[in-house]
Amino acid sequence: DADVTQTPRNRITKTGKRIMLECSQTKGHDRMYWYRQDPGLGLRLIYYSFDVKDINKGEISDGYSVSRQAQAKFSLSLESAIPNQTALYFCATSDGPGTPTQETQYFGPGTRLLVL
Amino acid sequence: AQTVTQSQPEMSVQEAETVTLSCTYDTSENNYYLFWYKQPPSRQMILVIRQEAYKQQNATENRFSVNFQKAAKSFSLKISDSQLGDTAMYFCAFLSTSGTYKYIFGTGTRLKVLA
Numbered sequence: 733d734a735d736v737t738q739t740p741r742n743r744i745t746k747t748g749k750r751i752m753l754e755c756s757q758t759k760g761h762d763r764m765y766w767y768r769q770d771p772g773l774g775l776r777l778i779y780y781s782f783d784v785k786d787i788n789k790g791e792i793s794d795g796y797s798v799s800r801q802a803q804a805k806f807s808l809s810l811e812s813a814i815p816n817q818t819a820l821y822f823c824a825t826s827d828g829p830g831t832p833t834q835e836t837q838y839f840g841p842g843t844r845l846l847v848l
Numbered sequence: 849a850q851t852v853t854q855s856q857p858e859m860s861v862q863e864a865e866t867v868t869l870s871c872t873y874d875t876s877e878n879n880y881y882l883f884w885y886k887q888p889p890s891r892q893m894i895l896v897i898r899q900e901a902y903k904q905q906n907a908t909e910n911r912f913s914v915n916f917q918k919a920a921k922s923f924s925l926k927i928s929d930s931q932l933g934d935t936a937m938y939f940c941a942f943l944s945t946s947g948t949y950k951y952i953f954g955t956g957t958r959l960k961v962l963a
Contacts (some may be wrong), residue, residue: 773955774956775893775939777950777951791950820891835943835945836895836898837883837895838895839885839894842891842892
């Protein structure tokens with residue numbers, strides 16, 4: 733079974749709709765992240781969370797919100813989707829300082845979102 | 849602000865040969881991490897190799913090795929004995945944990961291994 737899962741894998745929605753992307757992990761990591769990937773721009777950090785009570789904005793948080801429901805779950809919401817939010821979205825997890833794999837990110841399979 | 853530059857949008861290499869992917873970065877910090885990730889057509893992001901800036905020794909992982917030049921702010925990836933399964937996008941990434949957490953990815957290099 734995959735360590736980091738994302739649902740849905742693909743989604744088509746319309747402008748103005750609210751949409752939620754979900755991420756779950758079984759790696760036991762405290763840290764979770766949301767990225768978007770656009771062609772030619774690499775990955776950009778949207779939000780990150782170092783534990784259930786710690787949520788931080790990343791490079792491009794406008795138009796997005798997140799919820800850390802539990803250590804293993806981190807969801808990303810688009811309150812009112814717009815076409816330029818069409819992208820590939822990745823969830824990732826990592827261990828914290830003092831661990832052998834600290835700061836290495838483990839990614840989910842991605843969610844491809846199309847906003848019409 | 850930190851930046852990561854991958855100046856080779858596309859590269860190709862013959863199977864069994866060696867190829868080097870370039871990455872340069874800009875930072876004023878002394879402690880940070882550098883990573884290479886692979887993204888095959890399946891779109892899964894997979895860690896290839898990591899380097900802590902305080903370590904002078906270049907990281908190696910089987911056929912993959914890096915040339916880390918801290919003063920030059922260069923972090924290239926060498927793939928030896930290239931295999932068809934190495935065909936993928938490769939992303940260089942920089943992580944700063946000083947102050948605001950920043951995980952910066954380059955724009956990627958598309959590598960094609962030719963039979």
